[in-house]
Amino acid sequence: MIQEFKWCVRPELSMDNAPKIYERDFGDGYTQRQVAGINNLLRTFSVVVKVRRSEAIEVDKFLAQHKGVEPFYFIDPISKEKKKVVCTQWPAKVGITYTEFTCAFKEVADTKVSQSSSGECAIGDVPDLVAILDKKLEQFNG
Structure with a gap:
């Protein structure tokens, strides 16, 4: 079963949108475009997760267990939709009271x-x- 990322992400996220398309240029201004595949718009989210230092180990452990390849769900704070993603990197900024992770969540459509x-x-x-x-x-x- 796919786990859910239980920590809240900050609403100030960035989202990369780059649809995959096939494009053929015929010259004289004529170009044909077509979607590439069924899921041609899978987004990448750069999210910040700020937790107390006592929770930081748990966040890091969750992401490390998924190894950048195992998908999990997170709730997009803008659309409130559940997104299936993998986390490919999560550098941490450790403070006295809080730890801030900047995570790269890549949306996926596949199963394991x-x-x-x-x-x-x-x-x-x-x-x-x-x-x-x-x-x-x-x-x-x-």
């Missing part, structure tokens, strides 16, 4: 992809397979 006992990749669900095929098609088309 694991390895079977034979060493082959086990796909979690159909969107995972579609995402993999989209990447292969993108590599093939250059």
Whole structure:
């Protein structure tokens, strides 16, 4: 089961929006654009989590256990929606009373992809397979 990040993030977050698209320029001002994949707009959130020093170890432990690859949920303070993310970095600024983590939360659409006992990749669900095929098609088309 996917865990939930239980600590509140500060509402002053930044959000990177960069939709993945295919774009073909035909010259003379003609360009064709198309969405790349099913989930072409997965956002990256830069969030700040400020906790008492006594809680800092628990926050760090939670993020370290997910190793930057295991997804978890966090509540977006702007939209109030639950987002499935991975945290790829979380530098900490330690003060006398509080510790402030600046976390990079990358939104993900996939489920857990694991390895079977034979060493082959086990796909979690159909969107995972579609995402993999989209990447292969993108590599093939250059």
